[in-house]
Amino acid sequence: MAMLSSVPSVANAHGWSEFPSARQNTCYEQGGIWSGTPPNAACAQAKDISGSYPFVQRNEYAKNVQDFNNINAVKAAIPDGTLCYANDSQKRGMGAPHTGWTRTELNTGTFEYVFNATAPHNPSFWEFYLTKPNADLSKGLAWGDLDLIQEEGNVPVNGGKYRINVTIPSDRSGDAILFVRWQRDDAAGEGFYNCSDITIAGGTTPPPEPGPEPDLVRGDLFVSDQFGTPEVGDTVKYDIINKYGEVARSFDIVIDASNVNDWARLLASEINGWHEEFKDGAIFIGDWHAEMQHYMYFQNDPSRNFFNSKDSRASGQLTLIDGGDGGVEPLKGDIYELVKSDNVVNAGDKVVIATSEAATLTQTQGSSVSIQNNGTASIVVDTTGITANETLSFMASSIESDSVETFTFEVIADDGGVTPDPDPTPDPDPTPDPGTWDSSTTYLGGEVVTYSNQSWKAQWWVQGGTNPKATYENDKWGVWRPAN
Known part of the structure; x- marks a missing residue:
């Protein structure tokens, strides 16, 4: 994990394909990148190969090619098999052969391509490639697998997004990869490369409607694969653990004949309802539904139900209390x-x-x-x-x-509305108290430290490495950035 702060950046690339979603962004959004296993098998394989780095650095799939107008120079810098990770060896898991990548469905015809530009760059130009009908998607992507289907010149950014109407040829169908090159027109020749896994159908693809973004941090599965099977008479207890490692709140359900097959949904409903009423939705058991644009509990797919919290340091713990004849009867x-x-x-x-x-x-x-x-x-x-x-x-x-x-x-406590709120239940927008930076301490995304008489905010998990000031001076979009 320490490599997040110690691996040098090969370029200052910033952004990713938002629609259709780039491979690294899809894995990031599905979760399991810090603990446990990503739910998608291809993402899990990528994590096994490259750790969490490719997902955290989802906006930095880039390569500097000074002779960028020479496509042969580009191909030499990014050889076959490395296209989906821009030949960055630290991200090679994202290009490893696998047929299980999550795919976005597109129809033939014109759709609105959206690129989330965390750092817009102009002037620049765009190239859109689509895998040929006979391309073998079970292998690493090669230049020979691609057809150039569209080119665009300098496109203005709007609200942090690049939006381009892209046309899928009418003779294409089935699984494919949309490979996008966004090339800066500058001396360094910085180019950005994203692979979006898609499935092509007929008709017209409507542009994605703007909507809310997920605002909670995904944690572990609500019910892990190792959790036992409750029986009538047992009690299932769920503890909310706050950022201090203390139990902030407990919920439980006694298993009887009426709920033995539905206890997880009922317990999750109680947890979600209480936090919506009293904590402004600071915790939700379930997952973000992209199409419906809100969090929901997936009754028929337990693998989609996670502990989601506004405080990434909070967690949940499920306990099965045996109510059988050989156990101790819980005190009612x-x-x-x-x-x-x-x-x-x-x-x-x-x-x-x-x-x-x-x-x-x-x-x-x-x-x-x-x-x-x-x-x-x-x-x-x-x-x-x-x-x-x-x-x-x-x-x-x-x-x-x-x-x-x-x-x-x-x-x-009530003192006229001026009492500080040390409530250990996850806060909607926690702001950690600054402490002096220590190379031996593990910091999570959002934590604030002081170094060289300035406050610095961690953008993701980090331990060790270069001090915050030097890190920021080397890369303005690195793990440490000024807190204000």
Whole structure:
């Protein structure tokens, strides 16, 4: 992973084919690039070969060719088999032979090609290539596989996008690769090369409608392949772990005959609904649906359901509690707030934790509060001493058996609207407090550090490497950039 900050950039290329989506962008959007395995087999193979670097550097598929008007010089710089990664050895996984790349469906005729330019460059020109009908897509892409179908001159950028009407010949159909060359007209000869995997059908392709972009960071699968199969009587518990490694909130569902085959959807619905109501959608179980342009839970495809959060450091943890004859029966109970519901109370409220058996309550997280009637089946928690927003957790242990249960709720402090919000539940737009940069520390995207009397913001995961100032001076679009 440290290579993200130590591998030198061969060019200052910035952008990717957005529609149809470039290979590296599609893998990035599908997730699994940091932990676990990408859901697409071709992307997973690319990660095995090249790690996360090709996805994180999705806007830098480029090569400098000074004699760029000489196509033979371009082909010599980017030989057969390297076209889809611009002959950058650190990204070679993106050009490895595989038939499983996710494809965008296009119709013959004219469509609107969209290039997301994170750094527009003009003057420049464009070349659009399409694989020949007899091209073997199971092999690495070669120049001999391509037909040049269209050329465009200098195209103005609009709102950070280049938009070009491109025509797919009417005699083409089936799987293909659209290979796009965007060439700067400058002394360095910087050119950008993107492979978009497509399937061609007949008719007319409408241009993509503009819409919202995903605003959450994808994490691990909601239900992993290693998770067991719940049975009637079991309890499935899902903990939201905040950026400090603490349990911010817990959700659970008791498995019975009515939900044994549908518990995952019901549990996800509870998690999503609560966060929509109280946390402005800071967490969502499911995935972004590009065509519908919103997040959704995929009931019939568990491989599409991930933990998505506005804080990349948050996570979720699913636990199966055995309710069989040989296990310990969970302590049944509930939380009753005297003022508010949904496990959110105001500071000063008294909270009643009612259990099915007499129990002792031990606080496991948060500022110390008063616990009354401890040792009974109706225990009262007094939140008068809470002065700032925080999450409290308690462990209830039955006096009559070995049963235990965890109870978690949030306390909202009210001081006229000026109280800082240290709420450990993932914030909609967290801003980390700056700390001094340390080469031995691991930083995640969005974290801010100080170096040389200036604040610097990490754009992605990084550990070690050159200091932020030198990194930025070498590459304005590298991992470290000024925070303000």
